[in-house]
Amino acid sequence: MFQSLPAVGAAEVPSDAFLLDVREADEWTAGHVDGALHIPMGTLMARLDEVPKDTRVYVMCRVGGRSGQVTAYLAQQGWDAVNIDGGMLAWEAAGRPMVAEHAGTPFVA
Template structure:
């Protein structure tokens, strides 16, 4: 069965005040992420689904867009207004969007 791709938006078009859900693993998050994003690794999403707000559009982010597409599809089926960030953090970085890291090093996408 072929799933149609979920709704997607270019990294450059994500609003500055958007709710960004980062579904990457901890080491990826620590190296560099969107300031103010919520970090819920894909593997823990079902246990932490209550942390995803229903009252705003959710922009789902991973490294290149594969994991986030799966999460966007799932959230959409469950009634969330979810949209995949096309190209993920690599596209975000390429678009020159601001990033922060949890380490002493400059933010980077790993």
């Protein structure tokens, strides 16, 4: 039986939430949420011990596909994981704050 994936809109994510960004390095460099943990989806298995199990984990990617897969996996393994619907594009559209690893204005790559 298919179980629906827990998800919230970007505007609904608490400002003090624990965010896991599973995008690639070039996407992260262009723009990300300050304080988010960056673990590209392809390296998650080797770095699972960095993801806390004692707090809700909000997972994001660019539009929600990769983060949906990660959210489903984490939930199966016992994490309280929630997908951010629309990912960084929705985050940016909602006017939520972003930072970049370069001197310019942060953007979603």
